[in-house]
Amino acid sequence: MSNSQTIEKIEQQMFLDVIRERRSVRAYDPSVQISREEMTEILELATLAPSSSNLQPWRFLVIDTPELKEKLLPIAFNQQQVVEASAVIAVLGDVESYKKAEKIYGQAVEAGFMPVDTAKSFIERTVGMYSSLSPEVACQIVFTDGGLISMQLMLVARSKGYDTVPMGGYDKAKFVEAFGISERFVPVMLIAIGKAAKPGHPTTRLPIEDVAFFNEMPSIEE
Known part of the structure; x- marks a missing residue:
């Protein structure tokens, strides 16, 4: 095996390790703070994700002060990762x-x-x-693109030794009101990010034959 092939093999393994080691972590070390510089780098790498017509409709509200995390806590149904994590990133979609x-x-x-x-x-x-899309279609597009960048963001974070958990469990109306989000921006999800205080729970996945089909869907699904 040549040196270039060896390097490629190592890089592939590192990438696979990032995918396999990512877990949804809900217990964070509150003493660990991600610097604004490193957070910016994580977000910049995340924005290499694809988007519809390359319009990059994602917008990030990074909530990293203790006061604002406390403000967010009841809106996120008192999930403790909100205040324990280094930050909570609100992923928003710009419909314009x-x-x-x-x-x-x-x-x-x-x-x-x-x-x-x-x-x-x-x-x-x-x-x-x-500009002529219906609100429903515009929202569908930013939700799709928001999902793409959210996954990329979580993988980038893991590659840098940080942990994350995507959060759909929060009151969107109260969040929009509390943080002054205009109607132009649609909340997609919250992502807590920081250093795990304890590992995320291991999970299993359905067998691939239950979820992947070639050329045609089965006639009956259970």
């Missing part, structure tokens, strides 16, 4: 993300990834299409 199309495609031009004329065409088509 098309307003950044010019900036996004302009960056592609500056990077040499796209000709000016192509970018102009993309901007006109993207703004026209996304």
